[in-house]
Amino acid sequence: MGIRFILMVNKQGQTRLAQYYEWLTLEERRALEGEIVRKCLARNDQQIRFELMFEFLCSYAGVLAGWLALNEQCSFVEHRNYKIVYRRYASLFFMVGVDDDENELAILEFIHLLVETMDKHFGNVCELDIMFHLEKAHFMLEEMVMNGCIVETSKANILSPIQLMDKAH
């Protein structure tokens, strides 16, 4: 069913955000996070330079522009019966676990969209922002993904309810 879970983990392996779209017990979650994090962190240790030009889709406006990501390594890892698509932004790893038939590049775009949205809302988002405003991050994610399917891809639409709520609060 599309996306199974979304994780944000820092370089030391501490989970900063975990959103699961299927029920797993606490031990299962911890075990899963441990395994995946180990796999992804191990792969990235070999990266020497981390120079990037990014490619993104601006879907809502219908304009197509492109940046290319020049990673040293592939961003996909196979784990049990699903794939993990991950990308590293500064000190944080964004990992999305998806079904086998999901389009990996689209998920990479989704991760980038998520980061940009958070950036727009928090202004130069960093790990601390996510830590202190966890529920806002959750909220953003809930706007974007429902039931494991991506439903909203426009930053404006995602942020407007959140901004409204902040104003009312």
Place this chain on the structure above:
Amino acid sequence: MDNLFQRSLEDLIKGFRLQLLGESSFISRALEEIRREVKATDLSTKSTALHKLSYLAAIHGVDMSWAAFHALEVVSSSRFHHKRIGYQAITQSFHDQTSVLLLITNQLRKDLNSVNEYEVSLALECLSRIGTRDLARDLSPEVFTLLGSSKSFVRKKATGVVLRVFDKYPDAVKVCFKRLVENLETSDPQILSAVVGVFCELASKDPTSCLPLAPEFFKILVDSRNNWVLIKLLKIFSKLASVEPRLGRKVAEPICEHMKRTVAKSLVFECVRTVVSSLSDHEAAVELAVAKIREFLVEDDPNLKYLGLHALSIAAPKHLWAVLENKEAVVKALSDEDPNVKLEALHLLMAMVTEDNVSEISRILMNYALKSDPLFCNEIIISVLSVCSRNAYEIIVDFDWYVSLLGEMARIPHCQRGEEIEHQLIDIGMRVRDARPQLVRVSWALLIDPALLGNMFLHPILSAASWVSGEYVEFSKNPYELVEALVQPRTDLLPPYIRAIYIHSVFKVLVFCLGSYFSAQESSSGSSSTVYESILNLVNVIEIGVWPLSGAYDVEVQERAKNVLGFIGMAKQDIAKNVNLQDNDAEACRVTAFMEDMFSEELGPISANAQEKVCVPDGLELEENLGDLEEICGKFLKPVESDSVSCTDKISFSVSKLRIRDQQEASSSSTSLPAKASSSLLAEHRKRHGMYYLTSEKNDPDSNGTPKDYPPANDLASEILLDPLDPKRKAKHRKSRPVVVKLDEGGESRITTSQAKTKQESVTDDESLSRAIQSALLVNKKGKEREKCEGNSNLVVQEEETSRIEKPQNSEKKKKKKKKKNGERTSGKHRSRRRSEVASSSEQVEIPDLLL
């Protein structure tokens, strides 16, 4: 008053960060605080406490299920802030077993009906994450209403929830489906995106039921510019086209258009994937797709390279030409830095292997294996081994080359696949007669190399090498050197069971040499002194080498060493120059001849179905209950005591032997009653079923290894061997390929491919869901012709049994099948009529004409 001193979440986090050590005590202190605070009556205090608890649960894995009821209380507050916190807690911690789940229904219903769209969205999101069957059933009317709401925000979310509701409660399909389909035609891109997402999931579960909606999808495919929507549509079409091939023709055009026009790589990849997997019959589309794949392969980005290779491997089975065109790119990818890319390239290369290029490709791969890290090296080795051994070595024409390749693999430094190589060496030895000389040569090279003995991964290969050398010693050029290699002192590094194989091979070589010596002696009048000296040398070398092992700790090694030494002791007398071999005392000669005879019997592969081929002899009863035998045999089958054992009390597992022994034991039964009659259960069992137990005593130690005690097995084996071997010999290949003995289904592939991944889906749920969708769609069609307000007396044309047949306990709670009007609530526990099952599978799903 409590509020002033309550720590907010921010304080908690700050405090946590300042804590350098003692994190768990900090957490437990915080937990205590929370437990106190959460019981307060003031909702603000409660909600802050719950907020903190959610944080701790999410990040530090603290269990928060005890706070379920408090979460409910918080949710019932009228302040939005509290509601949000409450819902967050609920979404995080509720699951199917939560006891207070029932209480949430009303709260959800209230919120779903609320005017404030944000409250509605909170409730919807909560439902989508924790929705159970009961919740889905009770709240589907509300969801239905919301699907038609005027606020697109709400509609979008409702669409998102629909999937979960359908999943848990298939009957809801009838209620909500129409609205869903209406939403498909909306111009609002948000909602469209959500709806297409839902259909994408539905289509993956059951394509046939979504087939009637194909025209709408087609329209969107052509018109839309939104890449996300297009990607989902492509997935839908890929599933639909595999079910309905005519659809492929129509769809290929717009897909190619998109492929050419778009810049977005993700869309290109999805198009390529769709074409290659479902539209593989349309040549033009496939060629365009392959061109795009080539572009991917030459990119620097490892992601794109990996995806290009992946798409190529999907295309490989039907379009091998595409793979061959890109051969250089694939080979280049083998040396890429990224492990995923390398693995995909390896698999692709394996798909390309045929008889002609197998040696070339293996050469390339061996070079890479020498250069790579251990993991990839072993991947290469195992894939080469598996491809070459498929179907009893179908691909190999030149076995001499293949055997030397196996030897080469053993010398690769990182090789860890000893068992597979061992298996193949022995397998080839048994099946391919003509390859045996080369096998012996390669084994000899492996055995004399002392360096290999130190590498424990190679020990299985060495054991195979020694077995082969012993078994096919007649092909070896220099048995003397072979024996020297087998008894060299460095073999101490081998584990005992392999050592035992070495000693046994030494034995076989000895027998062979002695046999030829004796026969040479018999035929020629006198023996030359050089021959005599060489055989004496051989015997001495063996004796010196094996003698230390006769005191070895391992019983197997010790036993075999003693066998060999005993045999040597006996043979030494007869090797002397002046012995007349026609003498009756020349025991050794006769024994040697017998041994040779035994060793010359070939071991061969046995088909798994061989036993079935042996026809049951007449008069043999296989099905009868053997209980009656107890009367006959009871006296003779006594429980075995370890101390009062005598040779005549052997309990044999062969019925024929039992009759023979009956007579033996009848004479001695009176004297051999056990001293103490054991009353343990085991003894009783042995008494009753003793004939099925294996012999409990060791054989006489001086039997010298001759397998006289087990003739039945050997006889049977030789029978089976002869039968399938003859008619199944493979015909000679035009390039004089050696004969490979291949039996029917004799060899399953031992190496399982790692690609077998299947999705687990609960079949019953899917069936019910698909039937529900099908019925809803057909009703849709017919409903468009007739008036909508129809009494449900006449109901749907297609009557169905829902999944309740499989779940009989829910048969009481069936809902009405069809709504009378929009907006009417159909909840409640009506007993609906019994529905008869119609073979819905035989009903052809109509395809709208415009698509044909």
